[in-house]
Amino acid sequence: MKRREFINTALTGGVLLLTGNALTAQESRLADARIEILPDEPIGRIAPEIYGHFVEHLGGVVYDGVWVGENSKIPNTGGVRQALIEAMKRIKASVIRWPGGCFADSYNWRDGIGPRAQRPRRPNFWVDAPEWPKGAPDGPWKYDTNHFGTDEFLRFCQLSGAQPYLAANLRSLTARDFYEWVDYCNSPAGATTLAEMRAAAGQREPWKVRYWGVGNESWGCGGNFTPEEYAVEYRRFSEWAPRYGLNLAYIGSGPNGGDLSWSRRFFGRLAEKGGFGRMWGWALHHYSWNVTGGRTNDWFQGKGEAVNYPNEEWYELLSEANRMENLITDHWAVMGEFDRQHRVKLAVDEWGAWYKPGSEVHNTHLLGQQATIRDAVLAGLTLDIFHRHADKVAMANIAQLINCLQALFLAHEDKFILTPTYHVFEMYAAHQGGQSVRTHVSAPRLSYTRNGKPATMRGLNGSASLHDRRVVLTVTNPDPNAARETEIAIHGANVKEVGVTTLTTKDIHAHNSFDNPRAIEPQASQASVKSGRALVYTFAPASVTRLQITLA
Ligand code: AHR
Numbered sequence: 001m002k003r004r005e006f007i008n009t010a011l012t013g014g015v016l017l018l019t020g021n022a023l024t025a026q027e028s029r030l031a032d033a034r035i036e037i038l039p040d041e042p043i044g045r046i047a048p049e050i051y052g053h054f055v056e057h058l059g060g061v062v063y064d065g066v067w068v069g070e071n072s073k074i075p076n077t078g079g080v081r082q083a084l085i086e087a088m089k090r091i092k093a094s095v096i097r098w099p100g101g102c103f104a105d106s107y108n109w110r111d112g113i114g115p116r117a118q119r120p121r122r123p124n125f126w127v128d129a130p131e132w133p134k135g136a137p138d139g140p141w142k143y144d145t146n147h148f149g150t151d152e153f154l155r156f157c158q159l160s161g162a163q164p165y166l167a168a169n170l171r172s173l174t175a176r177d178f179y180e181w182v183d184y185c186n187s188p189a190g191a192t193t194l195a196e197m198r199a200a201a202g203q204r205e206p207w208k209v210r211y212w213g214v215g216n217e218s219w220g221c222g223g224n225f226t227p228e229e230y231a232v233e234y235r236r237f238s239e240w241a242p243r244y245g246l247n248l249a250y251i252g253s254g255p256n257g258g259d260l261s262w263s264r265r266f267f268g269r270l271a272e273k274g275g276f277g278r279m280w281g282w283a284l285h286h287y288s289w290n291v292t293g294g295r296t297n298d299w300f301q302g303k304g305e306a307v308n309y310p311n312e313e314w315y316e317l318l319s320e321a322n323r324m325e326n327l328i329t330d331h332w333a334v335m336g337e338f339d340r341q342h343r344v345k346l347a348v349d350e351w352g353a354w355y356k357p358g359s360e361v362h363n364t365h366l367l368g369q370q371a372t373i374r375d376a377v378l379a380g381l382t383l384d385i386f387h388r389h390a391d392k393v394a395m396a397n398i399a400q401l402i403n404c405l406q407a408l409f410l411a412h413e414d415k416f417i418l419t420p421t422y423h424v425f426e427m428y429a430a431h432q433g434g435q436s437v438r439t440h441v442s443a444p445r446l447s448y449t450r451n452g453k454p455a456t457m458r459g460l461n462g463s464a465s466l467h468d469r470r471v472v473l474t475v476t477n478p479d480p481n482a483a484r485e486t487e488i489a490i491h492g493a494n495v496k497e498v499g500v501t502t503l504t505t506k507d508i509h510a511h512n513s514f515d516n517p518r519a520i521e522p523q524a525s526q527a528s529v530k531s532g533r534a535l536v537y538t539f540a541p542a543s544v545t546r547l548q549i550t551l552a
Helices: 003-011 082-090 101-107 150-160 176-185 193-199 227-239 260-272 312-324 326-340 373-388 420-431
Strands: 015-019 033-045 053-054 095-098 165-170 213-214 249-252 281-288 345-353 392-397 411-413 415-418 436-442 446-450 453-457 463-466 469-477 484-492 495-504 523-539 542-549
Touching: 033 463, 033 469, 033 542, 082 150, 082 411, 082 415, 095 150, 095 213, 150 165, 150 176, 150 392, 165 176, 176 193, 176 213, 176 227, 213 227, 227 260, 281 312, 281 326, 281 411, 312 326, 312 373, 312 446, 312 453, 326 345, 326 373, 345 373, 373 392, 373 420, 373 436, 373 463, 373 469, 373 495, 373 542, 420 463, 420 469, 420 495, 420 542, 436 469, 469 484, 484 542, 523 542
Parallel strands: 033 484, 053 095, 053 392, 095 165, 165 213, 213 249, 249 281, 281 345, 345 392
Antiparallel strands: 015 523, 033 436, 411 415, 436 463, 446 453, 463 469, 469 542, 484 523, 495 523, 495 542
């Protein structure tokens, strides 16, 4: 191939495959970024549970989002929004966490069972939140009717094809209430009084719930415990619950972001007595919210706009998201000081972008926010981080599913749209169950101005997984201004064909809305190629890309 031909093809944004061996040294210098995929260096299986979701009784998530009621004119199955169920199946939704969040530690599961008309109305945990949009009326989002309870949630999971993950109330209920909830969900048909109550609600057979959270944010809204106090509570709650033949997986309430001392002190206490046999996962929460470049750490002042953000906040938010990598490796190292076999894995059961109020699609949607291509890049780079640590991260749950924070869906009454984050989950679903393999991404850092001073952030980010003779490579280009020409090499393998799917927009503030629901959508293309070893691809600015590479 002639050099001019190589340059031209590479610059068009298309895929170029070179027949024969890898690029020559002279040719490879033409691309300013390089991705090397090492199929012989497996990291771990990408747990489908990394593609998990989170539904809390918060603003418009449950009432208006998931639950429309059986008598609604909005198409539904047993009261659950039908369009949501269908969309969940398309992305192979793996697991859904419920009922919180902070709400979980105020929730009595007994309020949400039995005939709906007889269920009590209770104040919602979030009723007094300062972020409520102006004029938000009263309704089930403030005074919960409990119409969406355990059986409704578990049926939603079943319809969506996802496993349930129930978060138990550790702050205001007892260990007995916890194991009775396990009994209600999992006891064999007719075996216990609670199994009969479940049957009366229409579910004779056990729901077989495997994942159980032992509290939520126990360092804050979940009880304001010290790690030592929480360790005592954790031991009490996890000591006994009926297993009914299931391998119950308990998830401990882990740290707030980089709080290593919470992990160290809790693991230290657990190691003193009993060890780690009764823990499957350690929850880590990390939100990307502070876009001030260090000017403030104030929870309210530090947040930025969801849509009309200045350029600097593009870089700041994505830099916040990049912190996930160190959070995983740092907490993992601390856990390993005590749990030397690493029996306990990380469950990042809350992650995503958190903006200031104002872009919600309805005033009952507390913490509701719009989503742009920036959210898509954030989702892609975070999922790529999880893949690169597939040996450590066993579950992750983006916050939250619908009408709240980094949602995959926005809905109000009969209106329902997909956000750019949904499209990333759809594209990245191809990774599920694959073998994550070592992937080196070398690319120039991005330069920007941070509070008037020069700053840089990580450039291209990506991960690859192997599925027999197919490699799935996903890459985010966080540069809002420049495309990135990249040479991609797969060690020891020849490439037969490449399918490309890209999510990008020219306007970084563009977003899907009820009036324009398809402003941001992935575009697919197929490159028919001769067999070859190396390829060059130019990643569009502000983009998320999936290459499906079939090996010869
Ligand atoms: O996702 C919103 C809230 O963020 C959750 O309820 C809580 O766990 C976290 O602080």
